[in-house]
Every structure is written in structure tokens, then in C-alpha cells.
Amino acid sequence: MSAGPESGAARPSRRELLRGAVLAGLCPPALSACVGNPGPAPRAPASGATSAANPLGLVEDGPLEVWIFDGGLGDGYARTIHEPLVASRFPRLGIRHNATKEIAKTLQPRFAGGDPPEVVDNSGAGAMEFGALVQDGQLTDLTPLYDAPSWDDPAVTVRETVDPVAIELGSYDGRPYVMNYTNTVWGIWYSRSLFEAEGWQVPRTWARFLELCESIKRSGGIAPFTYAGRHPQYIYEAILTLAAKIGGRQVLRDIDNLEEGAWRAEPVRQAAAAFAEIGAKYLLQGTAGLDHVQTQTAQNRGRVAMLPCGSWLENEQRGSAPEGFGYAMFPLPDFGPSDAMPYGTLHAQPGEEYIVPAGSANPRAGLEYLRAMLSRQAAGRFTEAVSTLTVVKGASEGRVLGQGLRSASAALVAAGENVVSFLFRKWYSELHDEVAAVSGQLMNGGLTVEQWVDRAQRKADMLRADPSVRKFTR
Structure with missing residues (x-):
């Protein structure tokens, strides 16, 4: 989808996003091209105390609303792998799982109204436009995530466990705003x-x-x-x-x-x-x-x-x-x-793009969710479950791969540095x-x-x- 299977309506342009917000009477300050009623004031993001167990400072009894694009990968992997893994360390989090084939149509009004969820798998033909979201200040900078200790080893940062190309392709003007999770061939x-x-x-x-x-x-x-x-x-x-x-x-x-x-x-x-x-x-x-x-x-x-x-x-x-x-x-x-x-x-190209909306109630919980996703355990189980490689180094080692994925993986190894992408x-x-x-x-x-x-x-x-x-x- 993104780099994955596409379904649903065409992605709205930035002008359509802004026009829709105006017609709905929802123009938060981040949508700088809006005029008239400024809409609801953005909430101040909550944060908790940081610790070895909570390096990103999420509010442990706060919400964690997750939206998954229900395309070729389905949404079962989030329910059975990622969400339980987060819940195992933060049992008081209020995790709410949602899935849709129409990300923009479903969530665009939430962004315009200043009430987005904590995590969005912004993928598929009906995804929101990343450039417009970045331009309008709607996304959380993921630098703290990549600089945090990895889920598996506190002596190793998340950045060190991830294919650097994935971080580069998720960056805008040098700042990472999009977490690419899959490695699509x-x-x-x-x-x-x-x-x-x-x-x-x-x-x-x-x-x-x-x-x-x-x-x-x-x-x-x-x-x-x-x-x-x-x-x-x-x-x-x-x-x-x-x-x-x-x-x-x-x-x-x-x-x-x-x-x-x-x-x-x-x-x-x-x-x-x-x-x-x-x-x-x-x-x-x-x-x-x-x-x-x-x-x-x-x-x-x-x-x-x-x-x-x-x-x-x-x-x-x-x-x-x-x-x-x-x-x-x-x-x-x-x-x-x-x-x-x-x-x-x-x-x-790395794909299946995850974002943490800046205006959510508990954005640090969103960052923590991505940190769990980037663990070797979560990434390896994901690869087995949906027959798709991830950007986590070595996560597929020792895992059972389907014949098609073995073919794609072998082609990627054979290509070496001869890999191209476009943005x-x-x-x-x-x-x-x-x-x-x-x-x-x-x-x-x-x-x-x-x-x-x-x-x-x-x-x-x-x-x-x-x-x-x-x-x-x-």
C-alpha cells in the first residue's frame, strides 16, 4: 500500500483539504491558508515523567487511539502483535483500535477539528497528503523516537536498529515526520x-x-x-x-x-x-x-x-x-x-507510512507505539504474519518466509546498491x-x-x- 496496495478514492490535494476545512467551519491555526473562523484552539500535548521504563514520557493512563489502513496487509497485525506488546509494558493505556480503507475521508475532519488520534497508518490511495500535513504543522517530529533507547536493548538507540534510508525517505527538510515500516520490493x-x-x-x-x-x-x-x-x-x-x-x-x-x-x-x-x-x-x-x-x-x-x-x-x-x-x-x-x-x-522503497499527529491528546504514546513496532520481536512477527519485510535490521532472520517473499528478498539482495526510489x-x-x-x-x-x-x-x-x-x- 503506499508503497502498498491501493484502494479507495484518490488522495485529496492540499487545496481540497483546506477547502474542506473551510466548508466545515474547522480551520485550526496550523492550516495557514484558511480564512474566517479560526476554529478550536489546539490542545497542549500532555506528557509524563521520563524514566528507563518510559523514556519518551507518555501519559501512562492516557489514550492511545490507533488507526490502521485496512489494505493488502489488513489490520490484524496491529491487534495481535503491536497493540498487545505496548499493553504489556503500559497496561493502563487506553488503547483503541480502528481500521479503515479511507484514511483521509475518515480522519481529515478530525485533523481539521484539532482532535486527531495518536497513531495513523497513513497509507493507501485514500491517504492524506504528507507534504500538506508537514507544511501545516500537523505532524510530530520523530527525532525523539529515533534518539530513544530501542525496545530490545537500552544501550542501542532506535536509530541504530533501522535502515537509514527509511528515516531519510520519511524526512522533510531534514526532519523525520513519517515512520516507514515495511520495505516493499x-x-x-x-x-x-x-x-x-x-x-x-x-x-x-x-x-x-x-x-x-x-x-x-x-x-x-x-x-x-x-x-x-x-x-x-x-x-x-x-x-x-x-x-x-x-x-x-x-x-x-x-x-x-x-x-x-x-x-x-x-x-x-x-x-x-x-x-x-x-x-x-x-x-x-x-x-x-x-x-x-x-x-x-x-x-x-x-x-x-x-x-x-x-x-x-x-x-x-x-x-x-x-x-x-x-x-x-x-x-x-x-x-x-x-x-x-x-x-x-x-x-x-520503505513504505506503510505511520505518523503521530502533533495535536493528539497523548502524542508521546504514539511515539512509544512506534518504538514497540520497531522492536525485533514485533517486526519479525509482522514479517511472518503478513509476508512483508520491515525496515528493522535483521528482523526477518530465523523467520518463516513465504515463497514469494523469499523471491523478493533474494532479488533485493542481488540488487545490492542498485535500488531506486521516487518521492x-x-x-x-x-x-x-x-x-x-x-x-x-x-x-x-x-x-x-x-x-x-x-x-x-x-x-x-x-x-x-x-x-x-x-x-x-x-
């Missing part, structure tokens, strides 16, 4: 048993990939490729990963930084053209109208061979995939001999929405590559020129 997913039965080989070059698609198409009865047409961010992820493989990491940095002409770069055009050809020749019929569940169900039923997705897929299809399906993934093939990055390059989706939801929309049209033949490029570049240019939009760089 993206690639092309397939059934190992089907490939073995048909004698199909995993392609290492784009030419071989096209030959494989043609061979599958000729075999009849099964389409070569699909993606979640109603959530076309799945396909723009693949397009941008291929662009980075062709042109190097700077291609994605330029896009994130709203650099002039970033979307017109030749590697971006080449990647878009490559996937437009897949869309024109090899898509499962009706892909445009399918969501992620429907495309995955089609794959389970042998109607389609390959789809782009993240490493949560195996867990999301637990109980749905047929016995012996054999989930596996492969990285995008080499596009050509002049690729800037080698075979095996992956998009792997504009978190920083600028309007750009994300536009790129998703035009990518769907590109795959369905509704736009040419040049039109796709122009639409994406125009939206990036508009954001760059808008003084009301806070800019982030990496």
Missing part, C-alpha cells in the same frame, strides 16, 4: 508453477520480454500482461523504474525535485514508449476497468501471466491463490546495452494523480507518448510555479 510477478509447466523463461532483456509476451499471446487462453487499471500508479511505477534503469537515478531525482524538463528526458520517453507497446499488444482485455483485486484474481485463475506489483502481493492473495501457485517476481529486464544501471536494478508521490499528490491518470490513458491508447510527457510536465511546472506549495528536494 517492486517487480513483475508471476506463477512459478505456470512458467515451469509452460517452459517459459524469466527474461533478462527487453527483447526477450517482448518475445515472451508474444509467445504467451500465441498460446491462447491467457493474456501476457495486466495491471490494476483503476489504480494506474501500478503501471507508472514500472515506467519510472525502467526510466531510471535506462538513464540512472538522476532521472528520478529530477522528477522529484520538479526540475525543468524532467519529464521530457529521453529515458523517460523511452520507458513510456516501451510500456505503451505492451499496452497496445499484450494487455488482458478489460484491464482499464479492473482494480488490483480483480487483476490478481485473473492471475490466480490462469487468465493472465504477469503483472507489476509490490511484495505485499503474496499476503494479499493468501487464501485466494490456488495451492501450488508459487508466487515469484523478477526485476525489469535490461532495456539495452547502454542502460545506466545493471540487470537486477529494483524499485525498493513525488508523497510530496505532491496533484502530480501523482495526474501521472496516474495519463499513464492509464497511455496504456489504453488514449494518449501518445508525447502527450503523456506534456501532461506530466505541465503539472510539474504548475506546482513549481505555485508559491503556496511547499517544495522539497533530495
Whole structure:
């Protein structure tokens, strides 16, 4: 979701967030663009005495309201792993568990009213915009969390136990506001048993990939490729990963930084053209109208061979995939001999983003909840429960992993330093929405590559020129 499965309505833009607050008559001072009634004054965050047992100073008999995005990972892991772990050390906390597929729709009024919960898993297509939340002072700085002693060993800080990339990607202007929990590996997913039965080989070059698609198409009865047409961010992820493989990491940095002409770069055009050809020749019929569940169900039923997705897929299809399906993934093939990055390059990105709202009644309890999540015990049990890697170093060691997760983990190890990521989706939801929309049209033949490029570049240019939009760089 975030980097996980997407469902629900499109994420509202910052303007929509502010406009909704105005219409509701709820404009706390943090929403600086609001006018008129200032709304309720923000409460003063409560704090307790710090100690070795309570290093973050939470109010031990205060509330701890937790909201989980109920997507591909479900919400059971919070109820059975994380919340009981916190309760074991702080039994007087008033823990309240909640889950929803519509984070923004459900919680946005709470933020606007100055009464947000302590912890939010702000993930999925209906997540709130991180850039706007940071800009409006709605999030707690997580520095005290990372500087606190780890749950497992007081001599080791939380920061030392976590993949530093996860902290970096959750930071805005150098301050961490978002705790990325999962380590999602993206690639092309397939059934190992089907490939073995048909004698199909995993392609290492784009030419071989096209030959494989043609061979599958000729075999009849099964389409070569699909993606979640109603959530076309799945396909723009693949397009941008291929662009980075062709042109190097700077291609994605330029896009994130709203650099002039970033979307017109030749590697971006080449990647878009490559996937437009897949869309024109090899898509499962009706892909445009399918969501992620429907495309995955089609794959389970042998109607389609390959789809782009993240490493949560195996867990999301637990109980749905047929016995012996054999989930596996492969990285995008080499596009050509002049690729800037080698075979095996992956998009792997920390995700499933947790935040601690600054205006909650007991924000230090929210920080403590995240500290428990980042323990080896909690992270390891999470990995086993939902077949998803975490950002906690070594947490999966000795754990039982599913076949699909082993495949993704092996691909990540093989990639080494050849891992790419992009952040504009978190920083600028309007750009994300536009790129998703035009990518769907590109795959369905509704736009040419040049039109796709122009639409994406125009939206990036508009954001760059808008003084009301806070800019982030990496």
C-alpha cells in the first residue's frame, strides 16, 4: 500500500483539504491558508515523567487511539502483535483500535477539528497528503523516537536498529515526520508453477520480454500482461523504474525535485514508449476497468501471466491463490546495452507510512507505539504474519518466509546498491494523480507518448510555479 496496495478514492490535494476545512467551519491555526473562523484552539500535548521504563514520557493512563489502513496487509497485525506488546509494558493505556480503507475521508475532519488520534497508518490511495500535513504543522517530529533507547536493548538507540534510508525517505527538510515500516520490493510477478509447466523463461532483456509476451499471446487462453487499471500508479511505477534503469537515478531525482524538463528526458520517453507497446499488444482485455483485486484474481485463475506489483502481493492473495501457485517476481529486464544501471536494478522503497499527529491528546504514546513496532520481536512477527519485510535490521532472520517473499528478498539482495526510489508521490499528490491518470490513458491508447510527457510536465511546472506549495528536494 503506499508503497502498498491501493484502494479507495484518490488522495485529496492540499487545496481540497483546506477547502474542506473551510466548508466545515474547522480551520485550526496550523492550516495557514484558511480564512474566517479560526476554529478550536489546539490542545497542549500532555506528557509524563521520563524514566528507563518510559523514556519518551507518555501519559501512562492516557489514550492511545490507533488507526490502521485496512489494505493488502489488513489490520490484524496491529491487534495481535503491536497493540498487545505496548499493553504489556503500559497496561493502563487506553488503547483503541480502528481500521479503515479511507484514511483521509475518515480522519481529515478530525485533523481539521484539532482532535486527531495518536497513531495513523497513513497509507493507501485514500491517504492524506504528507507534504500538506508537514507544511501545516500537523505532524510530530520523530527525532525523539529515533534518539530513544530501542525496545530490545537500552544501550542501542532506535536509530541504530533501522535502515537509514527509511528515516531519510520519511524526512522533510531534514526532519523525520513519517515512520516507514515495511520495505516493499517492486517487480513483475508471476506463477512459478505456470512458467515451469509452460517452459517459459524469466527474461533478462527487453527483447526477450517482448518475445515472451508474444509467445504467451500465441498460446491462447491467457493474456501476457495486466495491471490494476483503476489504480494506474501500478503501471507508472514500472515506467519510472525502467526510466531510471535506462538513464540512472538522476532521472528520478529530477522528477522529484520538479526540475525543468524532467519529464521530457529521453529515458523517460523511452520507458513510456516501451510500456505503451505492451499496452497496445499484450494487455488482458478489460484491464482499464479492473482494480488490483480483480487483476490478481485473473492471475490466480490462469487468465493472465504477469503483472507489476509490490511484495505485499503474496499476503494479499493468501487464501485466494490456488495451492501450488508459487508466487515469484523478477526485476525489469535490461532495456539495452547502454542502460545506466545493471540487470537486477529494483524499485525498493520503505513504505506503510505511520505518523503521530502533533495535536493528539497523548502524542508521546504514539511515539512509544512506534518504538514497540520497531522492536525485533514485533517486526519479525509482522514479517511472518503478513509476508512483508520491515525496515528493522535483521528482523526477518530465523523467520518463516513465504515463497514469494523469499523471491523478493533474494532479488533485493542481488540488487545490492542498485535500488531506486521516487518521492513525488508523497510530496505532491496533484502530480501523482495526474501521472496516474495519463499513464492509464497511455496504456489504453488514449494518449501518445508525447502527450503523456506534456501532461506530466505541465503539472510539474504548475506546482513549481505555485508559491503556496511547499517544495522539497533530495
